[in-house]
Amino acid sequence: MSVLIFIDHSDGHLKKASFEVASFGATLAKQMNTKANALVLGNVFDDLTQLGNYGINKIYQIQSDNFNHVDVKMFTSLIVQVVKQVDASVVLFSHSQTGKALAPGVAVKLNAGLVTGVCDLPKTNEGFIVKKTVFSGKAFAWVSVTSPIKVLTLNPNSFSVQIINENASVEPITVPIPNAxxxxxxxxxxxxxxxxSEADIVVSGGRGLKGPENWGIIEDLAHALHAATACSRPVADAHWRPHHEHVGQTGVQIAPNLYIAIGISGAIQHLAGVNRSKTIVVINKDPEAPFFKAADYGIVGDAFEVVPKLTAAIKEMQSK
Amino acid sequence: MKILVCISKTPDTTAKIAFKNNNTQFEDAGVQWIINPYDEWYALVKAIELKEKDPSIVLHLITVGGADCDAIIRKALALGGDEAFRVDVESDDSYVIASQIAAFANKGNYDLIFTGKETIDYNGSAIGGMIAALLDLPYLSLSTQFEWNGTEAKVTREIEGGEEVDLVRLPAVISCQKGMAEQRIPNMRGIMAARTKPLKVITPIAVNALTHIVTYELPPAKAGVKLVPADDVAGLVKLLHEEAKVI
Incomplete structure (x- = not known):
């Protein structure tokens, strides 16, 4: 019995979401009186033993040039074989594009119950009950997993990493490699x-910006804050911005530390995609915009005047 | 070619989310039900587009649920599709749902199984990947484009930090999202035709749930917005830095 954490890496580099899921897994392992081990498929340039800082014990690695792309069927088979070989009882993924692709198949092949979009540590004193987001972040469900093996995917930005020092060691592991x-x-x-999905700060624009040519003020503010840019659905539908920037119920769902909504009225579908943000700032010239009800801070004013001033004020604060 | 599109019933995107019976059940009073948007706008419409190009394609729709799903599957048939199937069982466990669809698909020799990337109620993102694993088929998750040349499918899908174009031989399972197709409105002819299209009720296979929902909860209410005057952006920066500690 142990916790096995699938560590996704983008082109050989470890990512923030991987440290989050490592730390979550190590904390869960401690709670269950067992060890947390990681699984890495492919070649990684970063030092894998740094996962020890997040409480990882052993890092199983299968190196191969064939793992540069996540082939779902191939990766599923590899992960399942490793889970069986190391006798893991909890298998963790990040709720990322990769985790969403792999976790369902891994669960099926292990006859394991699957809970995706997990947002808190499971209750393990009686059974195994996990909290997940449902209704696109408008509510939570506590889900009981009754199978011997459990497969979970962890929402990005929902668990604060904790430093638990373990001396992690990388161990090669051999399993048959199937075809792509x-x-x-x-x-x-x-x-x-x-x-x-990984950004700590997101600056988002809506129809209030009137046209794609006005996005410079959004981008300037985002640059000043090292933030990602996003938009509302009407903006993506009008092709002012690419679809992958659309946040909301039918777009990307995010949970950054800070979400700044500019010229977005705050339709219920938009709120569903962003309401797990820790702090929400709304800038809108309409004081009746429903978004103010969901905001922590707000400015009633013209975005074209307020946003450049805000960018300047942030730069000034940073220069101090 | 035979295509199976998986359809799920979800509350309307504007539905008020509340729970009843001591927070163990979704409060469905007054809720309008719709076809899960990812299933409808992307999976179903894409399959209809393929059939429009090649009318020899057989297009089947499947849903898993009680008789209350019939209105939704009829609505889907009004958009397109030859025949619909409803596996008569209710479950909140994705493994149970996927097992029912896989058991049905296994007998039907489908070349393509389309699902939405997730449902907007449980947000599982699980059914497509599970069906693929149950049937031992390739799984193309989060797909944004699909082309078929007669021997091979070319699928563009969202991956970590970008997109990937994959070539795959069928059969395969494809989960669909924005980019695949555009939303359509059913026309009167489609609505009339849907009334007489076959909707068959399928007896479920025996399968044990591996998870169940114990209870629901709503997020805590926001304390209320702090408004900063438009001419005091420095005040907002100070609040974000010192009070919220987010910048």
């Missing part, structure tokens, strides 16, 4: 931008 199930023809990675 798809042939990768191309990959297009967005480089240089902060990925929306």
């Amino acid at each position: 199930s798809v042939q990768v023809a191309a990959t297009n990675k967005v480089t240089g931008e902060v990925p929306l």
Whole structure:
């Protein structure tokens, strides 16, 4: 019995979400009086033993040049074999694109109950009961997992990493490697931008900005805060901004530390995608905008006047 | 070619989320039910587009649930599809749902199984991946484009930090999201035709749930907004820095 954490890496580099899920897994392992181990597939440039800082004990690694792309069927088979070999009873993923692709198949092959979008540590004193977000963040459900093995995916930005020092060691592990199930023809990675789901701060614009040519003020503010940019659904539908920036019930659901909504009225579908943000700031010229009811801080004013001043004030604070 | 599209019933996106019976059940009084948007706008419409190009395609719809799903599956049939199937069992465990669909699909020799990327109620993102694993098929998650040339499918999908274009031989399971297709409104002809399209009720297979929902809770209410005058952005920066400690 142990906790096995799948560590996703983007092009050989460890990511914030991987440290979160490592720390979550180590904390859970401690609670269950067992060890937390990690599984890494492929070649990684970063020092894997730094996962020890987050409480990881052993890091099982299968190195291969064939793992540069996440082939769902191949990865599922590898993970399942490792889980059986190391006798893990809890398997953790980040609720990322990779975790969403892999966790359901891994659960099926292990006959394990699956809970996705987990947002808090499970209750393990009686059974195994996990809190997850439902209704696109408008509510939570506590889900009881009754199978011997449990598979969970952890929402990004929902668990604060804790430093637990363990001396982690990397151990090669050998399992048969199946053939790839798809042939990768191309990959297009967005480089240089902060990925929306991982961003600590998100600056978002809505129809109140009147047109794509006015997005400079959003981008300037985002740059000043090292934030990701996002938008509301009408903005993406009008092709003012790319679809991958659309946050809301039918877009990306995010939970940053700070969400700044500019010129967004705050329709219930939009709120569903952002209401897990820790702090929400709303800038809107309409004092009746429903978003103010869901906000922590607000400015009633014209975005074109307020936002550049806000960017300047932030830069001034940072220069002190 | 045979395509199976998985359809789920969800509360309307504007529905008020509340719970009853000591927070153990969703309060459905007054709730309008819709086809899960990802299933409808992307999975179903994409399948309809493929059939429009090649009318020899057989397009089946499947849902898992009680008789209260019939209105939703009829609505889906009004958009398109030849025939619909409802596996007559209710469950909040994704493994049970996926097992029912996989058992049905296994007998039907489908080349393609389309699902939405998730439902907007349970947000599981689980059914497509589970069906693929149960049937031992390739799984293309979070797909935004699909092209079929007669021998091979070209699928663009969202991955960590970007997108990937995959070539895959069918059969395969594809989970669909924005980009796949555009929302359609059913026309009167479609609505009339849907009334006479077959909707068959399927007896479920025996399968044990591995999870169940114990209780629901709502997030704590916000304390209320602190308004800062528009000419005092420095005041807002100070609050964010010193009080909220987020910048």
